[in-house]
Amino acid sequence: MSGMTAVAPADAGAVTNGRASSPAAPAFAGATRGRVTPNAPLAPLTWFKTGGPADTLFEPADVADLQDFLRALDSETPVMALGLGSNMIVRDGGIPGVVVRLGKAFxxxxxxxxxxxxxxxxxxxxxxxxxxxxxxxxxxxxxxxxxxxxxxxxxxxxxxxxxxxxxxxxxxxxxxxxxxxxxxxxxxxxxxxxxxxxxxxxxxxxxxxxxxxxxxxxxxxxxxxxxxxxxSQPLRSKTGGSTFKNPEGDKAWQVIDAAGCRGLTRGGAQVSEKHTNFLLNTGGATSADIEDLGEDVRARVKAHSGVELEWEIQRVGRK
CATH class of the missing domain: 3.30.465.10 (Uridine Diphospho-n-acetylenolpyruvylglucosamine Reductase; domain 3)
Incomplete structure (x- = not known):
């Protein structure tokens, strides 16, 4: 059909960022007016600039195109929406199933x-x-x-x-x-x-x-x-926005700072010196570095004040 793209599975056993992806992209026998990219790199689409690929990235032409795609997709295939890639850690093993990214039409x-x-x-x-x-x-x-x-x-x-x-x-x-x-x-x-x-x-x-x-x-x-x-915020750095939810009656950055986490590092990840509720990719971080640093912060805050910080940033995909 003119102007439509059929979805083909990715090559079995494809390797991205040193990790094996799933054996194949989700099976989809229909056609779409949007863009379908198997084994699609997601790091360039996220604020942290880290993480593995999506099994399939789908960019629908419009609402009807999105509806048709989802109806034809195997009902067991997971689907996740991606916006500007802020407030998110895409793990290094990538995201299974389909990632839907809404473009200019939306x-x-x-x-x-x-x-x-x-x-x-x-x-x-x-x-x-x-x-x-x-x-x-x-x-x-x-x-x-x-x-x-x-x-x-x-x-x-x-x-x-x-x-x-x-x-x-x-x-x-x-x-x-x-x-x-x-x-x-x-x-x-x-x-x-x-x-x-x-x-x-x-x-x-x-x-x-x-x-x-x-x-x-x-x-x-x-x-x-x-x-x-x-x-107040490190807006010009590779970051993901506010990392943790504010505890009731308190500010996340304050309990993090009080626990001595300002500037704390793990691999290529760092707690921002400017705003301690922001984690940074200083240049060579993996998603695992960033997530593990977040867990280090949670552990230190728990030990210092008893506060159980909750993640605000979404952590998605395979480790």
Whole structure:
């Protein structure tokens, strides 16, 4: 069929980054208008710039293409969405099954009064700037979230006193079965950095509601947030964002610092000197270095203060 790509399995026993991948990419007998890449390197797509390949990387042309692909895919094949690759450690053994990456077709925005609808691949920066132009206040905090709509809807991303759950009206989600459903924000079981979205479900769009505001005042708040992040976070390093959730009644960076972890290293990974809740790839780290360093931090904090730090960064794939 013209313009469509058939999915072929990867070569059996292919080796990437010194590790054997799964014997073959997921079987898929259909065709797609999107792009399918077997044994696809993921390190270039993540903020840490580490990790192994995906068995298959799928970049759908649109929502219908994604639905058709998932319907035709073996129901036992795991599926995971990938946004901008922040807030994530892709382990060195790669990711089994299919990784779905939403491209430009999923990065469109529109406004209606005080509501804004954005595709699942839209960055937080674009959402907040679109809201500014439309005179919608209350979404400025999304400027500081280094990810896409799909990611911060799933994880209830938040910063500077606000969370996604505060502004989300509803979202369109393609389930693992290929079914497209609309879920209200109240259906997502939101808690701190968590939702009850089912495994394999992919957020393809979301609608947010703010309040009336003046574009100049909205821009001023966005500028304040940007300056605060620049001053306090290692934004120009290979990092993944905030590593651990804030313990109740405390700040993760404070308990990490108090435990003597500032500058701590493991292989090519380091606890940031600038902000101790950030881990860095100093140049030659593996994903194992980064994850093991995180566990070193958790152990030291536990021994020092009794606080059990919980990972905020997702750790996915084979070790």
């Amino acid at each position: 990065a469109k925005t529109s406004t209606d009064g005080l509501t804004l609808t954005a595709g699942g691949g839209t960055s937080g920066i674009l959402v907040s700037s679109t809201a500014r132009d439309a005179g919608i206040a209350g979404l400025e905090f999304l400027r500081s979230i280094p990810g896409t709509v799909g990611g911060f809807v799933r994880m209830n991303g938040g910063a500077y006193g606000s969370e996604t759950s505060d502004v989300l009206v509803d979202c369109d989600v393609v389930l693992r079965s290929g079914e497209l459903v609309t879920l209200a924000g109240s259906d997502l079981g939101y808690t701190y950095r968590h939702s009850d979205l089912p495994e394999g479900a992919i957020v393809v769009s979301a609608t947010f509601k703010g309040r009336a505001g003046e574009p100049a005042a909205i821009q001023a708040e966005m500028d304040r947030i940007a300056a605060s992040r620049e001053a």
